[in-house]
Amino acid sequence: MRIDIEDLHVAYGGRTVVAGAHLFAAEGEITGLVGPNGSGKSTLLRTVYRHLRPAAGRVLLSGTDLRQLSPVQAARHVAALPQERGGDFELSVREVVAMGRTPYKRAFAAEDATDADIVARALGDVGMAGHAGRRFTELSGGERQRVLLARAFAQQPDVLVLDEPTNHLDVRHQVELLALLRDRRRTTFVSLHDLNAAASVCDRLHVLHAGHVVASGTPREVLTPALMAEVFGVRAAVVDHPLTGDPLIAFDHRATADTGTSADAHTSADADAGTAPDAAEEVRI
Numbered sequence: 643m644r645i646d647i648e649d650l651h652v653a654y655g656g657r658t659v660v661a662g663a664h665l666f667a668a669e670g671e672i673t674g675l676v677g678p679n680g681s682g683k684s685t686l687l688r689t690v691y692r693h694l695r696p697a698a699g700r701v702l703l704s705g706t707d708l709r710q711l712s713p714v715q716a717a718r719h720v721a722a723l724p725q726e727r728g729g730d731f732e733l734s735v736r737e738v739v740a741m742g743r744t745p746y747k748r749a750f751a752a753e754d755a756t757d758a759d760i761v762a763r764a765l766g767d768v769g770m771a772g773h774a775g776r777r778f779t780e781l782s783g784g785e786r787q788r789v790l791l792a793r794a795f796a797q798q799p800d801v802l803v804l805d806e807p808t809n810h811l812d813v814r815h816q817v818e819l820l821a822l823l824r825d826r827r828r829t830t831f832v833s834l835h836d837l838n839a840a841a842s843v844c845d846r847l848h849v850l851h852a853g854h855v856v857a858s859g860t861p862r863e864v865l866t867p868a869l870m871a872e873v874f875g876v877r878a879a880v881v882d883h884p885l886t887g888d889p890l891i892a893f894d895h896r897a898t899a900d901t902g903t904s905a906d907a908h909t910s911a912d913a914d915a916g917t918a919p920d921a922a923e924e925v926r927i
């Protein structure tokens with residue numbers, strides 16, 4: 643299944659933070675959403691997993707408006723690893739993952755052998771099989787994240803929506819998680835701060851800036867030094883990764899771009915999105 647987002651506007655209490663976004667996630671591809679802090683990535687993803695209702699525009703799931711589906715139908719198609727990692731389940735790890743089976747069960751129906759297999763496989767996939775009996779609240783941030791990813795896998799969705807899935811993970815677990823996403827090859831919509839991880843794992847990227855999509859394409863097309871300077875306010879060179887051949891972004895960690903400090907860029911971008919989204923200038927790359 644594919645996701646098409648058409649002219650999406652999302653607001654919090656009258657303040658527009660996503661303004662007229664058009665983008666898509668193609669069937670079976672890993673589609674990345676990148677952009678500075680506050681650019682609207684989480685907000686946009688929340689509309690895809692129906693945590694937020696758009697002020698205007700549509701999110702289409704293979705042509706059907708998501709809002710036309712019941713919550714259960716939507717949950718059979720779309721599973722999420724949200725940024726809010728729900729830390730207060732008084733449940734075991736296994737019980738949290740088994741929650742992923744809820745859209746397939748009648749109310750209060752017991753788990754069957756198929757559910758048990760799916761839950762066990764999901765726990766194994768994220769390397770948490772040995773922790774099934776532990777309390778969720780006693781896990782580290784990275785362990786919780788992997789359990790919640792297993793819950794999303796157990797939901798067996800057509801579309802996976804992942805908001806910063808590599809947050810809190812050490813580098814080995816980051817690599818394993820990204821490899822898992824690549825192996826699974828389902829439609830995946832993921833926000834990432836690590837642009838090198840995005841360049842390596844994503845088939846296509848959309849760049850958000852102040853609530854607008856300012857660039858879309860393959861990582862090599864999108865992640866140019868000019869975009870790094872204009873959108874992220876940093877200096878960077880793009881070279882070929884010596885091991886993989888993927889684009890490798892080498893940042894200058896000593897100075898921001900000549901166009902101004904990144905802090906300035908973010909402040910004015912937020913102001914644009916917040917006070918007059920329709921009049922906000924799009925950054926042209």
Ligand SMILES: Nc1ncnc2c1ncn2[C@@H]1O[C@H](COP(=O)(O)OP(=O)(O)OP(=O)(O)O)[C@@H](O)[C@H]1O
Nearest residue numbers: 654655659677678679680681682683684685686912
């Ligand atoms: N629940 C909320 N209520 C009000 N404003 C919000 C809420 N969530 C986010 N915002 C605001 O919406 C804007 C976009 O936030 P969002 O979290 O979507 O950005 P982001 O690109 O995911 O940022 P980050 O990279 O920091 O996670 C920000 O200005 C933020 O302050």
